[in-house]
Every structure is written in structure tokens, then in C-alpha cells.
Amino acid sequence: MRFELNGQEVEVDAHPMRRLLDVLRVECGLTGTKEGCGEGECGACTVLVDGEPVCSCLVPFAQAGGTSVVTIEGLGGKHPLQRAFGDHGGAQCGICTPGMILAAVALGPNPTLEQVRVGLAGNLCRCTGYEAIYRSVLGAYEAVDDRRPAAEAPAVGGGSKADGGAAFGTGADGGRSDVAGAGRSRSNGSGADAGAGSAGKAGL
Numbered sequence: 001m002r003f004e005l006n007g008q009e010v011e012v013d014a015h016p017m018r019r020l021l022d023v024l025r026v027e028c029g030l031t032g033t034k035e036g037c038g039e040g041e042c043g044a045c046t047v048l049v050d051g052e053p054v055c056s057c058l059v060p061f062a063q064a065g066g067t068s069v070v071t072i073e074g075l076g077g078k079h080p081l082q083r084a085f086g087d088h089g090g091a092q093c094g095i096c097t098p099g100m101i102l103a104a105v106a107l108g109p110n111p112t113l114e115q116v117r118v119g120l121a122g123n124l125c126r127c128t129g130y131e132a133i134y135r136s137v138l139g140a141y142e143a144v145d146d147r148r149p150a151a152e153a154p155a156v157g158g159g160s161k162a163d164g165g166a167a168f169g170t171g172a173d174g175g176r177s178d179v180a181g182a183g184r185s186r187s188n189g190s191g192a193d194a195g196a197g198s199a200g201k202a203g204l
């Protein structure tokens, strides 16, 4: 199967019904994409497919053929969001972080708080209580604005601010589109569950 992965054309041999998540982590060796629930509920496995955040645990590899896939590794550690999640405490255990960042990338630069809340509503975090994550997304572009024009900020795979609503799915509940058509519409609400997992931060 041929597709574009983090800006490079690749050909990967895997069963068409294998989960994109597994193909990325195993066949491609890109372990920055995390598995949480494995059933489309948590958003930890979020990657961008043709600029839209999808739950890679729900996507059969066959659906990735001919698409452009961006994983957290595709940001190269240089995206303002990656720095901001460290600076503002948006990454704690780290298991949700790659998915959070990619969902935020899809919002484009300088989203409003409401856009961030809606855009990340399908990504669950057990550690931060979400406020630190919202601060990270908003702060990422403030920092960039201090240093240089926002237009120069890297924008990998995501839509612009103007089209961000269409880029991250279908509903005001943060529903995540997925190539296989098995979308989800789970809100993370506003509560913060205590506790932290043990996943590393590979790929951040």
C-alpha cells in the first residue's frame, strides 16, 4: 500500500484490515502514536489523514492508501505546540499528548478558547484537568507571535483557522471523523480524573 507518511511517499506491506494504529507503530516503527482505549473513545491514537484528525485505532489500513498521514513524528519536535505543551504543563504522563497536539494542529494557528475546547473534546486526558492543555494550545501561538509573524509558524497537515471547524470533524461535540466511517462523538466534559498512566513521551 502506498501513501504519504510525514511528507514522504512510502510503501508498506500490511494486511488491509490491520489497524492504521498498528501499521504506524509496528510496520513503520513510529511509536509516538499511542493506544489508549482501542475503540475510538479516547483520542490517544489521533493522527492526521489528509489534514483531518482521525482515530487511527478505527481506521483499517486499506483506507490509508493514497492519503497523506501525519503522526507526531511528522512535527519534528519543532512545532510551537510541542514546545508549549512542555512549557505550560499540558503534557504530564504523555499518553494523550501526541493526539492532543495533532488535534490542535488541525485547528490551525491562533484558535479561540472555544475552538480549542470543541476541537479537543474527543481527546481524553486523565492527568491535567484540561486547563493546562488549553493554556498550552493558546500559549503556543502567543509565543510564536512574540518572536515572529504568525504566518511563519509551521502548520503541518492542519487547516487554517478559517477552515478549522471543518477540519476536525463534524459536530460541536468534537466528533472525530475517520476514514472508515466509524466516527465517534465523545466529549471529554470538564472534569479531571485523578491519576496518571505510565506511558512515555516518545515522539514528542
Ligand code: FES
Pocket (backbone or CB within 6 Å): 034, 035, 036, 037, 038, 039, 040, 041, 042, 043, 044, 045, 046, 055, 056, 057, 058
Ligand atoms: S486508542 Fe482510544 S480512540 Fe484510539
Ligand code: FES
Pocket (backbone or CB within 6 Å): 090, 091, 092, 093, 094, 095, 096, 097, 124, 125, 126, 127, 128, 196, 197
Ligand atoms: S497527560 Fe493526558 S493522560 Fe496523562
